[in-house]
Amino acid sequence: MWKSIRTDLAMEAREMAQEQKQGEIPGVRVENIMPAEDIVVTRVEVVSRLGEENIGKPVGNYITLEAPEIRNRNPEYEEQLKQQLAAEIRKLVQLNDDSVILVVGLGNWNVTPDAVGPKVVDKVLVTRHVFEFVPDQVDDRMRRICAVAPGVLGITGIETGEIVKGIVEKVKPDLVIAIDALASRKTERIGSTIQIADTGINPGSGIGNKRMGLNRETLGVPTLAIGVPTVVYAQTIGRDALEMLIKEFSGQADPHSKFYNMLQALDEQHLNSLVAEVLTEGLGDLVVTPKEVDLLIDDAAGIIADGINLAIHNGLSMEDVNRYLH
Amino acid sequence: MWKSIRTDLAMEAREMAQEQKQGEIPGVRVENIMPAEDIVVTRVEVVSRLGEENIGKPVGNYITLEAPEIRNRNPEYEEQLKQQLAAEIRKLVQLNDDSVILVVGLGNWNVTPDAVGPKVVDKVLVTRHVFEFVPDQVDDRMRRICAVAPGVLGITGIETGEIVKGIVEKVKPDLVIAIDALASRKTERIGSTIQIADTGINPGSGIGNKRMGLNRETLGVPTLAIGVPTVVYAQTIGRDALEMLIKEFSGQADPHSKFYNMLQALDEQHLNSLVAEVLTEGLGDLVVTPKEVDLLIDDAAGIIADGINLAIHNGLSMEDVNRYLH
Amino acid sequence: MWKSIRTDLAMEAREMAQEQKQGEIPGVRVENIMPAEDIVVTRVEVVSRLGEENIGKPVGNYITLEAPEIRNRNPEYEEQLKQQLAAEIRKLVQLNDDSVILVVGLGNWNVTPDAVGPKVVDKVLVTRHVFEFVPDQVDDRMRRICAVAPGVLGITGIETGEIVKGIVEKVKPDLVIAIDALASRKTERIGSTIQIADTGINPGSGIGNKRMGLNRETLGVPTLAIGVPTVVYAQTIGRDALEMLIKEFSGQADPHSKFYNMLQALDEQHLNSLVAEVLTEGLGDLVVTPKEVDLLIDDAAGIIADGINLAIHNGLSMEDVNRYLH
Amino acid sequence: MWKSIRTDLAMEAREMAQEQKQGEIPGVRVENIMPAEDIVVTRVEVVSRLGEENIGKPVGNYITLEAPEIRNRNPEYEEQLKQQLAAEIRKLVQLNDDSVILVVGLGNWNVTPDAVGPKVVDKVLVTRHVFEFVPDQVDDRMRRICAVAPGVLGITGIETGEIVKGIVEKVKPDLVIAIDALASRKTERIGSTIQIADTGINPGSGIGNKRMGLNRETLGVPTLAIGVPTVVYAQTIGRDALEMLIKEFSGQADPHSKFYNMLQALDEQHLNSLVAEVLTEGLGDLVVTPKEVDLLIDDAAGIIADGINLAIHNGLSMEDVNRYLH
Numbered sequence A, B, C, D: 001m002w003k004s005i006r007t008d009l010a011m012e013a014r015e016m017a018q019e020q021k022q023g024e025i026p027g028v029r030v031e032n033i034m035p036a037e038d039i040v041v042t043r044v045e046v047v048s049r050l051g052e053e054n055i056g057k058p059v060g061n062y063i064t065l066e067a068p069e070i071r072n073r074n075p076e077y078e079e080q081l082k083q084q085l086a087a088e089i090r091k092l093v094q095l096n097d098d099s100v101i102l103v104v105g106l107g108n109w110n111v112t113p114d115a116v117g118p119k120v121v122d123k124v125l126v127t128r129h130v131f132e133f134v135p136d137q138v139d140d141r142m143r144r145i146c147a148v149a150p151g152v153l154g155i156t157g158i159e160t161g162e163i164v165k166g167i168v169e170k171v172k173p174d175l176v177i178a179i180d181a182l183a184s185r186k187t188e189r190i191g192s193t194i195q196i197a198d199t200g201i202n203p204g205s206g207i208g209n210k211r212m213g214l215n216r217e218t219l220g221v222p223t224l225a226i227g228v229p230t231v232v233y234a235q236t237i238g239r240d241a242l243e244m245l246i247k248e249f250s251g252q253a254d255p256h257s258k259f260y261n262m263l264q265a266l267d268e269q270h271l272n273s274l275v276a277e278v279l280t281e282g283l284g285d286l287v288v289t290p291k292e293v294d295l296l297i298d299d300a301a302g303i304i305a306d307g308i309n310l311a312i313h314n315g316l317s318m319e320d321v322n323r324y325l326h
Helices: A010-021 A049-055 A068-072 A075-092 A116-123 A128-133 A160-171 A234-252 A258-265 A268-278 A293-312 A318-325 B010-021 B049-055 B068-072 B075-092 B116-123 B128-133 B160-171 B234-252 B258-265 B268-278 B293-312 B318-325 C010-021 C049-055 C068-072 C075-092 C116-123 C128-133 C160-171 C234-252 C258-265 C268-278 C293-312 C318-325 D010-021 D049-055 D068-072 D075-092 D116-123 D128-133 D160-171 D234-252 D258-265 D268-278 D293-312 D318-325
Strands: A028-036 A039-046 A060-066 A100-105 A144-148 A175-184 A193-197 A223-233 A286-290 B028-036 B039-046 B060-066 B100-105 B144-148 B175-184 B193-197 B223-233 B286-290 C028-036 C039-046 C060-066 C100-105 C144-148 C175-184 C193-197 C223-233 C286-290 D028-036 D039-046 D060-066 D100-105 D144-148 D175-184 D193-197 D223-233 D286-290
Touching (some): A010 A028, A010 A060, A010 A193, A028 A049, A028 A075, A039 A049, A039 A075, A060 A075, A068 A293, A075 A193, A075 A223, A075 D318, A100 A160, A116 A223, A116 A293, A144 A160, A160 A175, A175 A293, A193 A293, A223 A293, A234 A258, A234 A286, A293 A318, B010 B049, B010 B060, B028 B049, B028 B075, B060 B075, B068 B293, B075 B193, B075 B223, B075 B293, B075 C318, B100 B116, B100 B160, B116 B175, B116 B223, B116 B293, B128 B144, B144 B160, B160 D160, B175 B293, B223 B293, B234 B258, B234 B286, B286 B293, B293 B318, B318 C075, C010 C039, C010 C049, C010 C060, C010 C193, C028 C049, C028 C075, C039 C049, C060 C075, C068 C075, C075 C193, C075 C293, C100 C116, C100 C160, C116 C175, C128 C144, C160 C175, C175 C293, C193 C293, C223 C234, C223 C293, C234 C258, C234 C286, C234 D234, C286 C293, C293 C318, D010 D060, D010 D193, D028 D049, D028 D075, D039 D049, D039 D075, D068 D075, D068 D293, D075 D193, D075 D293, D100 D116, D116 D175, D116 D223, D116 D293, D128 D144, D144 D160, D175 D293, D193 D293, D223 D234, D223 D293, D234 D286, D286 D293, D293 D318
Parallel strands (some): A100 A144, A175 A223, B100 B144, C100 C144, C175 C223, D100 D144
Antiparallel strands (some): A039 A060, A193 A223, A223 A286, B028 B039, B193 B223, C028 C039, C060 C193, C286 D286, D028 D039, D039 D060, D060 D193, D193 D223, D223 D286
16 A cells, blocks of 8 residues: 555565565565674565566665664774675675776765765775876775766756766776665664665666666666665655554454545545645655754765775775775 | 644744634734735734743744745845845834844754854854944944854853853844744745744744743843744654544544544544654654755845845945945 | 966966067967956967967967956956856857757865866756756757766776766767866966866866866867966965066176176076975975965856856846756 | 064974074973874973063963874874873863863864864864763763854954853853964974964964954963964965075175175065065965865864863773764
8 A cells, every 4th residue: 555655775665565465575585684783684685577566676686784873973883884784795796806896976965865975986995096097006905996976967967877878988897886865764764774786776766866777787787776765755754644543543443334444445645645735845855854964974975985995995994995095 | 732733933833823723812913914926924923921822932023924936046036035024124123323233143054954043144244343443444334243153052062042141241232133943834934934033032942952042031132033944843744644634534524423533532642642653763853854955045044144134234235235245 | 487387377378488588479369358347358379389389388269357356246247257258258169059068167176276167067057958858948048058077086086088078978069168277377366367268178287187188189079168267386486486586686786797697597497496495295286375265266166157158048148047047 | 584474383483583593592492202203292481571572472381293194194193193182281281070171163164274273163072061961971081171163253243252251251161272273384284283382372373363362361261272284374485485595595605795795685674575576465365275275174173173082081082082972
């Protein structure tokens, strides 16, 4: 019933499918581990077209790291999380010493909750130019990373996909890593959950409106997507509030009563139109964020950038990364 | 029934009171005018303790300018709005040529929706030092304005009220104008509504948590508050969605049925606990904003600053203000 | 003698050549007009290889607008300047109604004096996506503009020229306009002088270190460069101080004395090494800027962006531009 | 001869005095230590009115830490420097467990090289409000710190000293620590040198134009000043270039020649007017900075803030500070 709630997390899409079906979802495999205290890794694999239809995400691997303690900014915890993120990234990519990796920071740097991609680009240890222009300064453990933040359609007048494709054709990377801000259905995941997907970015995902995908089909190279939820759509909050109330009522009502039937008869469209009445349009997409979203996004961007730094540069420690970054 | 919804706008508080009472609110006078196309001015006067209790705002005047067209950034419309704002400010203050006015920009400049006060301070035409140090550069039409952005308790470790009082005792202004970000109950008012109140700032109002008021009692000088809604609490959205649903059901139900009675029996506390269940705590106060809130707040701060510039400097045009500002 | 002073302004290069030769510079034509009060337009044309050698700038047209009054922020003066800039741009380009124009904002947005290019990109009226996705919203007088800020080598790991070329091959513009921060030899030109050149950007010009040109040869389309001085190299200040002193001494000395000969014998290398002794290396290139450089650059970027808006969009007024920009 | 060169560092003022006098400076004691590799601590004590006249700094203690390696951002080096800074601060202040410390970040946050004070305020571990409102969260090793960034005269219209005095009278601190950006005479000291002075801030020092001092006389409490050079005045560069040239010539000239006499006859005023001719006025005070000044200032602000955190909070480690800061 609640399929229309917007989420970019495969893990949440699967959960919602399961809530409805109340059982296993055909075509989707899921695995949970807890590699460290307060870090939960969920690996969702969409294995078939059937799975694709069931949860609305393309065939591929989706790994989610939930790290609620990120808000306490404990340095050791953050390092654990970065190492775990690096380990999960490495599982999804195949690189050799000469590989070139292009990091693409999607989103609009002028809009706080959409700025996570450009912020990651700022914090990645870019090295491709060092290999090219000052090869004697290259550390053996480094790989060639380059990074761009192409902006959004409204700023550039150009589809982001066109810009990225143009750059890919010049740079000829072996791997693209696209970073994006995501929408979750749960406010507690804002800034504290990271999703890695080997399916790239697909049209309509992310919190901006992407029209063109960034994936192996469109770019011609393997494309990893890494994202972090930065918003929950206000609609989702409204929908969740309604759902709660209906559950509450349904529990109290006599299942043979007219009232119970009325509750069951409330369909998706009806609920959506109730929510739409509350959330006036005209201001663009209304989103729910914590007031401290600026800070949460800075932190998440740092974690992702360092996860990439550790995953791609082959054996650099966080200390090495910090030294080279400055 | 819905009194717990958080709003800092007296106009909304009155509306909500009226929705319940379905009639005039004793102790509260209200007047509406439309001084220009797409600008609505609502003047709410709380005239007695009874009015105070009824709408939860202290005795005094609350003027609201609603300007939905602000989003289109039409320069003529913006100038009309600034002139109207200036006219309303002048109605609430009494100044002579030697008056000193202290503008206080409340809020946290690091948190976008709380930054409107500091942004106004940046855009006000400050002149007190010109009078003092280069009096020959004073334009006859200017009055003495000075301006501070004192920060918030979490940044300074000092109650904002203490800082402001310390500065007031040194500067001895004849009028304080305190600028603050507000919470509304309606998302369409974000960035497009301005409230002026001659009651100053009272504890608990504004989107940060103020513990101490800034008003004639605490500061010893007349204190005007000017604010603009920058957020709607996520709770409010949830509450509104529930309210819609209940109305919907009530309309369909037989007023003699058990179901109808059940709906009427849903009390405030019950609804609040439903909302609390949906909106997970732990991220601080969740707020709903449009993604473009950065831009809306910049615009609103410009309007307020120029409204003050036109109201206080006695006869400067917008052109004069722009020339002097740089 | 003073050829090593770094300037990106053809006008200054010509002046310096003339100071040495004390006469006309072969291969270089120059023309001065004053189209409005306090606006001086200098058109330098390098007509031959000889001219190229004499002033160190490639064959082509270089138009400089000097507008010292820009600092007073008089709105009418600014509008005159924008209109004049637009007129000069139109002289150097040939467009038809279907032309696509790509604005490229060069430089590093994290380094204030290098950020003028990205700032112009932010202020240009981008329309290409409107033509493509919502053609009914197109104003007849608009042309297709798109805009990118590709970053700098140290941030992206990719030569800026590669990125731009990749994008040019996708977008296929009819004209590229590249915006860059320049070095001048005179501090009073910072933020108040604009140069337009139909030679594009050539390696080594601009205040960052560009290795690859952006011009008709490298990009395959006509390329206009627009720049504004944001720094004077500290070296230049040192050199100028020395030059002053030597002139002073020379004026006082007996032209037959040993001393006079000693002064004349001071060659370029000797002076350079003196300057290098004073200006410690190791902090990167030291530059001289006014402390208010942030503000000057914002203003200059606004002027350039609107000059482009007026030149390219065929008949839009500044009012139209402002309305569409928001 | 070169007294007019502007420096806020007592160490440099003493050096310049010594260059002229070629011997000990009466009334001034100086001591040098090297507590760690690449950290030089110079303690200058002005002991009498005679010393005051000789170097132009009031009677008191001036401690300078020179840390050229700060640019390499080695975390261990930075920690050593913070610990050393903390140790030097502790030598100049007397605190007990209940002391209240007010940190005042002077300068203009909109002007990069003047923003170091406000940046330190952002990074100091503010605790006074924790003691007052949530005393059970106080760590035994904390002292009461509060912090304000009062802005500059041109922004507020109020003398900074008035604002600070107003706050001091409310908060009644036992110690004020005022942070300011300084001018040095040597470019290599920008961002890499820190001066602590127990004389507070005196009129005319710092890179903005302060009119009123912040010291024990004006505030009524002990006042420590901590500063970091962020600029060298362009004039200083010009002067240094001239001085070099004159030394060069003097070395070559026959000491009995007319030329030699001419060189010796060049007096201060003459040189100043030469410099003034070269460095056009009109853009405010021209300063020399490295282009990367934004980064250098961020780093220096972090060092100073942590030096204060370690010095004042009695026994917190850097790890504790980092944990509490977030």
